[in-house]
Amino acid sequence: MASVWVGNRGTIRDYPSFNASRDAEAIRKAIRGIGTDEKTLIDILTERSNAQRQLIAKEYLAASGKDLKDDLKSDLSGNLERVMVALVTPPAVFDAKQLKKSMKGTGTNENALIEILASRNSKQMKEVSQAYYKIYKKSLGDDISSETSGDFRKALLTLADGRRDDSLKVDEHLAKKDAQILYDAGEKRWGTDEDKFTDILCFRSIPQLKLTFDEYRNISKKNIEDSILSEVSGHFEDLLLAIVKCVNSTPAFLAERLHQSLKGAGTDEFTMNRIMVSRSEIDLLDIRAEYKKHYGCSLYSAIKSDTSGDYETMLLKICGGDD
Numbered sequence: 588m589a590s591v592w593v594g595n596r597g598t599i600r601d602y603p604s605f606n607a608s609r610d611a612e613a614i615r616k617a618i619r620g621i622g623t624d625e626k627t628l629i630d631i632l633t634e635r636s637n638a639q640r641q642l643i644a645k646e647y648l649a650a651s652g653k654d655l656k657d658d659l660k661s662d663l664s665g666n667l668e669r670v671m672v673a674l675v676t677p678p679a680v681f682d683a684k685q686l687k688k689s690m691k692g693t694g695t696n697e698n699a700l701i702e703i704l705a706s707r708n709s710k711q712m713k714e715v716s717q718a719y720y721k722i723y724k725k726s727l728g729d730d731i732s733s734e735t736s737g738d739f740r741k742a743l744l745t746l747a748d749g750r751r752d753d754s755l756k757v758d759e760h761l762a763k764k765d766a767q768i769l770y771d772a773g774e775k776r777w778g779t780d781e782d783k784f785t786d787i788l789c790f791r792s793i794p795q796l797k798l799t800f801d802e803y804r805n806i807s808k809k810n811i812e813d814s815i816l817s818e819v820s821g822h823f824e825d826l827l828l829a830i831v832k833c834v835n836s837t838p839a840f841l842a843e844r845l846h847q848s849l850k851g852a853g854t855d856e857f858t859m860n861r862i863m864v865s866r867s868e869i870d871l872l873d874i875r876a877e878y879k880k881h882y883g884c885s886l887y888s889a890i891k892s893d894t895s896g897d898y899e900t901m902l903l904k905i906c907g908g909d910d
Contacts, residue, residue: 591710592678597868598907601636611646618662625897632674633904640675666856666898673864679714690734697822704746705829706837712749738781739823745789752792766802773818788830796834838873849893863905885910
């Protein structure tokens with residue numbers, strides 16, 4: 588069964604001569620020895636696909652009676668531990684946990700919510716919602732409802748439900764119609780009809796929206812982004828802009844997020860770790876290309892100048908090379 592979490596533009600692929608029990612044994616030695624052998628852990632975990640890491644975890648449990656995730660947690664610390672644990676977590680579970688983290692405690696991390704929900708497709712979101720319910724015994728929708736409000740909440744709930752059309756077929760007539768509806772709901776009227784924006788931007792397929800945005804430019808002589816900026820505000824605006832960016836290019840959107848996480852004082856590791864791990868088997872090669880194109884330096888060199896130690900080594904191996 589093809590996984591919805593594996594694309595053909597990842598930096599990490601299945602390891603050719605894979606042997607789960609051999610890897611599990613090597614990891615056990617690396618953890619059990621005097622002082623942890625981080626190099627072995629990094630080499631094995633960054634050179635195996637997520638599906639292979641799940642098999643290693645199974646073998647590890649069978650051989651030691653211990654959960655690999657727990658042993659990594661008790662043996663490592665800080666960002667190195669967080670990335671290692673993320674790597675041995677199934678992708679849907681990882682997303683579910685990231686969503687929970689962004690809603691936990693005081694204040695919600697809207698940026699993380701927006702980034703995950705805007706960049707995942709329907710099939711992925713369905714798996715994330717199932718994983719979320721399994722872990723927290725609460726639906727993702729309920730938690731989003733209690734942490735957000737208004738139009739922002741409504742749009743997030745639509746995305747969390749995985750109701751975006753996944754088909755690749757486009758309908759020109761519909762694109763013209765939708766573009767007109769968006770124009771009438773925003774630019775043309777006094778006050779904005781937010782529901783129309785949510786309905787079209789959260790339900791239509793990505794190729795369909797590309798065409799709609801072209802039509803929108805024809806009708807209004809403006810980019811849809813400019814209209815969103817002038818028509819809506821707050822987190823709802825941030826979410827709609829993120830959706831538009833993902834329609835244009837998800838890798839470019841995520842490259843921008845990585846750039847923001849590396850910019851300024853201190854690194855935003857929460858964002859950095861999430862994007863590097865969650866896209867490592869999907870489109871990290873494209874994200875790297877977009878990074879280089881927009882910011883004039885490679886993602887590899889940006890990570891190098893912003894991180895250090897084993898954490899840096901680990902991220903660079905996931906990054907998979909310099910551009």
